Amino acid sequence: MGVDVSLIDPVPSWIDCHAHLDALSDSELADVLAEASAAGVSAVCVAATDLASSEIVLRQCAAFPAVRGAVGIGPFPADPLPGDWEARLGSLLRGARVIALGEIGLDESNPKYPPISRQLPVFERQLEIARQADLPVILHSRGAEARVALLCREHGIRRAIFHCFTGDSASLEAILAGGYSVSFSGIVTFSRSLLERAAEVPIDRLFIETDSPFLSPVPFRGKINRPCRVAITGEAIAKARGIATEALQAAIADNFRRLFMEPSGT
Ligand SMILES: [Zn+2]
Numbered sequence: 001m002g003v004d005v006s007l008i009d010p011v012p013s014w015i016d017c018h019a020h021l022d023a024l025s026d027s028e029l030a031d032v033l034a035e036a037s038a039a040g041v042s043a044v045c046v047a048a049t050d051l052a053s054s055e056i057v058l059r060q061c062a063a064f065p066a067v068r069g070a071v072g073i074g075p076f077p078a079d080p081l082p083g084d085w086e087a088r089l090g091s092l093l094r095g096a097r098v099i100a101l102g103e104i105g106l107d108e109s110n111p112k113y114p115p116i117s118r119q120l121p122v123f124e125r126q127l128e129i130a131r132q133a134d135l136p137v138i139l140h141s142r143g144a145e146a147r148v149a150l151l152c153r154e155h156g157i158r159r160a161i162f163h164c165f166t167g168d169s170a171s172l173e174a175i176l177a178g179g180y181s182v183s184f185s186g187i188v189t190f191s192r193s194l195l196e197r198a199a200e201v202p203i204d205r206l207f208i209e210t211d212s213p214f215l216s217p218v219p220f221r222g223k224i225n226r227p228c229r230v231a232i233t234g235e236a237i238a239k240a241r242g243i244a245t246e247a248l249q250a251a252i253a254d255n256f257r258r259l260f261m262e263p264s265g266t
Helices: 026-038 051-063 085-092 116-133 145-154 169-177 192-200 227-241 245-261
Strands: 014-019 041-047 067-071 098-107 137-142 160-162 181-184 206-208
Touching (some): 014 245, 026 051, 051 067, 051 085, 051 098, 098 116, 098 145, 098 245, 116 145, 137 145, 145 160, 145 169, 169 181, 206 245, 227 245
Parallel strands (some): 014 041, 041 067, 160 181, 181 206
């Protein structure tokens, strides 16, 4: 699938690989992107969680050159999906600057979400759709990382990011062993153990994100998050790894290009 890479800034800059901006109007989004650009953020991947937010992601991708999009159905929607959801998702995936299927996954941590027995078929079906389209997936996984990594392997998924990784070292090991990548959010600024984990991940498997509007890093913890603050998370990880900001920016930009913009070659 051809993706336009020309607008990704060649100057070292940050990429926010996961944000939810579908609640913003176009003029609000324009302001948020200008603020991000001023903070050294050149691109934002906006993620959907259901069909309605996927439609908005598609529109935002078309309207804003700095926006890339992931469309998909997460483990959260409690309502039954419409009968034509697969066809609708298939056409959304063909939208301009849509670079991934996501966020999709399994969540065993929240009793308000549908039971795993209902999450699983929707997740597995989307893994098949991603494999057929040769698209990477953006994964949401809470308490199920090893199982999600295994399912990805079983479905022939070669490119995946576990977004907002907060798991333990065994979970990280399962993800890396599957050949997949992890993305860290602002939580690294208030969890020392997670920051240490982010400092140890192989640099070619590392991404960062805001998960806006959630998870603002310190000193904005508890406030509404915005993509500009991915720079704070990036600075914290660069410092913990003992490398220059520009080196981490370059590595993440390289990871982004490789993971999202090159077909897996199978
Ligand atoms: Zn998310």
